[in-house]
Amino acid sequence: MFDVHEMEINFGPQHPSTHGVLRVLLRVDGERIIDAKPIIGYLHRGTEKLFEHMAYPQCVPHTDRMDYVASATNNLGFVEAVEKILGVTKLIPRRAQILRVILSELQRISSHLLWLATHAIDIGAMTPFFYCFREREQILDFFEMYCGARLTLNCMRIGGMPEDVPHGWLDDIEAFCGKFDAAVDEYESLLTTNRIWKRRTVGIGVLSPEEAIEWGITGPPLRGSGVEWDLRRAQPYEIYPELEFDIPVGRNGDTYDRYLVRMAEMRQSNRILKQCIPLIKQTPVGDLKAKISKVIRPPEGEVYHSIEAPKGELGYYIVSDGKTQNAYRCHVRPPSFVNLQALPALARGHLVSDLVALIGTIDIVLGEVDR
Amino acid sequence: MNHAFSHYLFWPLIKFLVAFVIVQGLVAAMNWIERRLLGLFQARLGPNRVGYKGLLQIIADPVKFLLKEDIVPASAEKVAYFLGPMLPLIPAFIVFCLIPFGPPPTFTVTRVNVGLLLILALTSTGVYGIILGGWASNNKYSLMGGLRSAAQMVSYEVPFGLSIVGVLMICGSLDLVTIVRYQEINAWNFLPQIVACFIFLVSMNAENNRTPFDLPEAESELVAGYHTEYSAMKFAFFMLAEFSMMIVNSCLIVTLFFGGWTLGMFGIGLTTDVLKGMGMFGGILGTLIFVTKVMLFMLMYVWFRATFPRFRFDQLMDLGWKWMIPLALGNIVVTGLFILAGQERLLYWIGIGAIGLAALYLFKPKRAESRKVIHAS
Numbered sequence: 245m246f247d248v249h250e251m252e253i254n255f256g257p258q259h260p261s262t263h264g265v266l267r268v269l270l271r272v273d274g275e276r277i278i279d280a281k282p283i284i285g286y287l288h289r290g291t292e293k294l295f296e297h298m299a300y301p302q303c304v305p306h307t308d309r310m311d312y313v314a315s316a317t318n319n320l321g322f323v324e325a326v327e328k329i330l331g332v333t334k335l336i337p338r339r340a341q342i343l344r345v346i347l348s349e350l351q352r353i354s355s356h357l358l359w360l361a362t363h364a365i366d367i368g369a370m371t372p373f374f375y376c377f378r379e380r381e382q383i384l385d386f387f388e389m390y391c392g393a394r395l396t397l398n399c400m401r402i403g404g405m406p407e408d409v410p411h412g413w414l415d416d417i418e419a420f421c422g423k424f425d426a427a428v429d430e431y432e433s434l435l436t437t438n439r440i441w442k443r444r445t446v447g448i449g450v451l452s453p454e455e456a457i458e459w460g461i462t463g464p465p466l467r468g469s470g471v472e473w474d475l476r477r478a479q480p481y482e483i484y485p486e487l488e489f490d491i492p493v494g495r496n497g498d499t500y501d502r503y504l505v506r507m508a509e510m511r512q513s514n515r516i517l518k519q520c521i522p523l524i525k526q527t528p529v530g531d532l533k534a535k536i537s538k539v540i541r542p543p544e545g546e547v548y549h550s551i552e553a554p555k556g557e558l559g560y561y562i563v564s565d566g567k568t569q570n571a572y573r574c575h576v577r578p579p580s581f582v583n584l585q586a587l588p589a590l591a592r593g594h595l596v597s598d599l600v601a602l603i604g605t606i607d608i609v610l611g612e613v614d615r
Numbered sequence: 616m617n618h619a620f621s622h623y624l625f626w627p628l629i630k631f632l633v634a635f636v637i638v639q640g641l642v643a644a645m646n647w648i649e650r651r652l653l654g655l656f657q658a659r660l661g662p663n664r665v666g667y668k669g670l671l672q673i674i675a676d677p678v679k680f681l682l683k684e685d686i687v688p689a690s691a692e693k694v695a696y697f698l699g700p701m702l703p704l705i706p707a708f709i710v711f712c713l714i715p716f717g718p719p720p721t722f723t724v725t726r727v728n729v730g731l732l733l734i735l736a737l738t739s740t741g742v743y744g745i746i747l748g749g750w751a752s753n754n755k756y757s758l759m760g761g762l763r764s765a766a767q768m769v770s771y772e773v774p775f776g777l778s779i780v781g782v783l784m785i786c787g788s789l790d791l792v793t794i795v796r797y798q799e800i801n802a803w804n805f806l807p808q809i810v811a812c813f814i815f816l817v818s819m820n821a822e823n824n825r826t827p828f829d830l831p832e833a834e835s836e837l838v839a840g841y842h843t844e845y846s847a848m849k850f851a852f853f854m855l856a857e858f859s860m861m862i863v864n865s866c867l868i869v870t871l872f873f874g875g876w877t878l879g880m881f882g883i884g885l886t887t888d889v890l891k892g893m894g895m896f897g898g899i900l901g902t903l904i905f906v907t908k909v910m911l912f913m914l915m916y917v918w919f920r921a922t923f924p925r926f927r928f929d930q931l932m933d934l935g936w937k938w939m940i941p942l943a944l945g946n947i948v949v950t951g952l953f954i955l956a957g958q959e960r961l962l963y964w965i966g967i968g969a970i971g972l973a974a975l976y977l978f979k980p981k982r983a984e985s986r987k988v989i990h991a992s
Contacts, residue, residue, distance in 0.1 A: 253755050260838060275759065275928055368826065368925025374657035440924045441829055596759070597836050597927045 246480035248396045250278060253596075257286045261366045264610030268587070268599065271287070277599060280591040282584055287614040300326050300400055300540045303574070308396035310578060311612040313358050315525040316351035317553040319400040320344055324481060325327070325549035325560035329542040335534035339527035340404040341482045346417070346520045347399055348551075349513040353424070354383040355554035356510050358433060363503070363604035372431050379427050382420055389413055402540060404533035409524075418521050425512045432507060445500035449590035449602045452497060460582045462557045463556025464537050465606060469497035475552035478612075489516050499605040506607075541569050555579040557609050578612040618924075627712070630724045633712050633827075641906070642858040643673045649917050656921035675850075683847035691844065692751040699748025700845065700852035701846070706737040707859035714866045715792050717876045717902035718887045721895075723792060731789045734867065735776060738822070741860060742768040749841035760840025763830050763928060770935040771821040771828075777812040777943035783951040784869050785959060795875030799886040803874040806961035809969045810946040812872045814939050816915075818865040821935070823857060824918050827923035828931060865912035866905075873908055876901035 253270040256262035256336065272280040278375035288546030291310060295303050303523035308323045327333045361376035369465035384394040389410050391399040435441045451461070456469045466473055474491045476484045494501025550559030556579025563573040583606050590602050638846070647662065654661025664671035670785070687696060702917035713730045727733055742765060749761020764783060782804050783789060786797040798804055805812040819960040830840075842853045869875060878885035885904070890897035953962050 251755065261836065364924070368829070369923065370653075370826075371657050371921050374659055378658050396873075434922070436926070438924065440926055443930055444924060444927055595927060595929065597830075600836050 249273070254515055255280075255331075255596075257601065261362075262603060263362060263608055266584075266603070266610055266613070268603075270596070270599070272596060275595045275597070277591050277594055277596065280588050280599065281585050284581075284584070284613050285611070286552075287610045289615065291615045292574055292576060295571050297570060299569040300450050300542075300571070303571075304400065304402075305396065305398045309396055310576065310615055311355075311553065311555065311558070311580065311609045311613055312395060314355040314554045315395065315397045315608055316347040316399055316423050316550060316571065317355075317558060319397065320348050320482075321549065321551045321553065321560050323400045323402045323443045323553060325562050326540065326542070326575060328549045329545060329547040329562055329564055330402075330536065330540065331543075332403060332534055335536070336404055336482075336544050337527075337531045337534060337570060338483070339408075339529075340532045340534075341523040342520050342527065343405050343409065343532070344400060345484065345487070346481050346517060346524065347387075347397075347518070349381050349419070349516045350386060352513045352554045355573050356506050356513075358608045359506060359554075359604070360503075363601070364435060366600040366604045367441065369435060369438075369441065372434050375431055375434075379424065386413065386417060386420070389416075399486040401533070403536040406532075408530055409531060414521050414524065417517065421514050421521070421533075422516050425511060428507060428510055436504070436507070438513070440546055442500060444597075444601060445497055445605075447496075449605060450496065450498045451586060451590065455589070456497070456586075461556070461586055463553070463583065463607075464502055464505045464509065464578050465583055465586070466556070467492065468494040468502035470495055475550060476518075477515070481521075481551060486517050486523075487516050494571075499601055502550050502605045510551050540570060542566070550577065553579055555609070555612070556583055557587065576615060578609075578615065580606075580608040580612045581615075584608050584613055627724050631712050634716060634724055635708065638711050638859070638862055639855075641862060641910075642855060643677070645858055645862070646676060646854075647673050647915070649920075652914065652917045653921055674689075679849040680848050685845075685847040685849065686834075688753060688844050690753045692753065695747045695751035696844075697849075699744050699751055699756055699841075700849040700856075702744030703741040703746065703856035703860070704744075704852055706740050707856045707863060708736050710737050710863045713791070713839055715795065715870065715875060716866075716905050717898050718890050719792050722898050722902055726790065726792055729789045729790070730791045731779065731783070731794075732873075734863075735779075738860065738863060739768075739772050739783075741856065744856070745841050745853075748845065752841075752844035754844050756837045756839075757841050757843045760837045760843070763837075764824060764841060766928075767824070767828065767830060767931060767935075768822060771818040771931060771939070772812050774890070774935065774939035774943045775818040775822060776886070777940065777947065778808075778811040778818065779871065779948050780943075782832040782956055783946070784950050786961075789852065791870050791875070795870060795877060796887055798874045799877040799884075800881055800882050801959075802880050802966075803872065808872065808946070808950070808967035810942060811968040812868070813854075814943050814946070815868055815872065818939060820916070820919060821870060821931070823861050823864060823916075826920040827926050829925060830928055830931060861913060861916055862909065865909040868912055869905060869908040874875040876905040879902050 250271050250273055253272060255268040255270050257267040259263040262268065267286065268285040269283055270277060281591070287598040291306055294306055298306070304319055304322060306316040310318050311429060322486060325334070327336065357380040359377040360379075361373040364372040364382065387399070388398055390413060391397050391406070451469045453469045453471045462473070470493050470528045471492050472493050477491060489512045492505045494505050512610045542564040544564060546561070546563040548559055548561045550557045558579055559577035559579065561575040562571050562575065565572040587602060587606060591599050594602070618699070650672075651661040651669070662672040665671040665675045712724045713727060715726070715736050717723070719726060745764045746761045749757040749764070756869055778887055782794065783805065785807060786794045788794060788797070824830070845853060874880070876890070877887060879889070885900070890901045893900065950962065
């Protein structure tokens, strides 16, 4: 009946809600999205190539800069991959393992808090942003106490941990854990049952379990679609087999379910932290490094190791030629990059307003997408 | 100085200037109040650096706007681009002539017997500036913001106008002073017209593009909507108009539904006659009561902003056309029936019942909600 006038909009790379320098080339009819094409690469720094020219320990700080809101898990994935190719995974002292779990669960909470803050402000709810940052700030303080850095932590070493916990640190974390569930309740009271929030998220960007698996989606988006897949349970590493935690899964695979899953995950991470504190107190102080050679020269071969990062499966693929101290090739499988694939399919047919909700719900960090 | 000159030009002008200065002071103060209040809501401080408790922020902001570079996009439609920020300001300022701030005749600038219609006519022209500005910026985000606000403001103009009809039917006048004086003898209009009051509250939020209806400038979607390309004082003009219109609408809801400058019902309490009996002091007291009521509604705007997420555009239209307009029409019919039957006072029970139900809903014990997430292990 009417002529359809399509309009092209460059959504980003400079836009308040693309979470960095993502550029989405939108074809819209009025406000309805006909096609959304993510264009990436604005933050490409050649990290994988850099890994080929650096000794393994030198690579660790560079992993910080990939998912820069979850650097502890980035470190963890890399050092575990190198330990795996060295064959020393079993030698890591227990205290170091527990400390790694504590740091990565704190990091998971902080990453999810940042996600919730930005996701809520994208949908127009302003206040949760500040509430989330209040708690995130405390977690960053814990990081600062441990390693001096708040964002790019560089807090793990191949073969163990760099230093022991500072005095009183564990007690502070315990106190934080005691209060954190109430904080999550506070965020939920603003959003979970809010009619407007539900109207903006229920039924938006439905991802069926089959599609999610076909696209290789991992992390909360996959679990939101109802697939019970968590690498902490499926391919356990560190001390996760000993810990009790549930894997929250959604039912409908929409934005609201992904929201609920992440909220539940924060509570589960808190539960893990609460279990870790007594465990680490039982281990001898200072036993943090496995006895491995200072010069790291893995045997010839290749290894793929992945962990459950806050955003999904974070994998490192390392090829060693057995002669040098640096990797022949190191490939990173970042969760954000793979999850971002779903955006065009999720966005098609929705409105421009939904696009920001969808970018938020996939939870991307461009440092990791572009590497 | 002859009588006509002083009666029709001199005194109204003086009174307008006084009202204008006070209201613009309120607008400036509102900027600070909103930010401090949001700070309170959001576990932070808000502006507290400039002057005592950050109060000089009220002056610092306009100075900053004046000193900033005024950027005009090269591809902008110049005339429309300049007109954009000016147009919404004019009605926003003129409307203050028509609002009775206190007991007449001293504390109202002018008294027009179709005052309400005139206010509606003036305020609805505010949207042109936004459309013009959005279009003239030659920016797709601005254009979308402008179009959104056009659709939104035109849509919500309808329930906005319809919700007033019930009040007019009860009071039998378009004159704001008469409406207030009717309310002090009978109950304040929010009781018999609780539905209309609710519709008015919602649509005045939508009219002002405030959360949860702030789609035209939805920061996370459209960068800044219609004023993306505006900088310095031109941007400040948009803000000024928005805040002025917020005050206008708060004044309107206070006048129409909450008894204006009076603090009494059924002829008891601080009614106009009591206030007039106190002389000048009574007038000032009435004005203070009015301003306090207006500020309460302004705080409501801030409260909404701190609480709600934003509607999506189609949902906003749904709400407007499928809920607000039928509800407003139904309200007119019901009110008309009661008036025909000569039982206007029975309408009060509807209001009391609705308020009671709302209170019950708010204070009912929260049941454990069923979660959709299954915990598998």
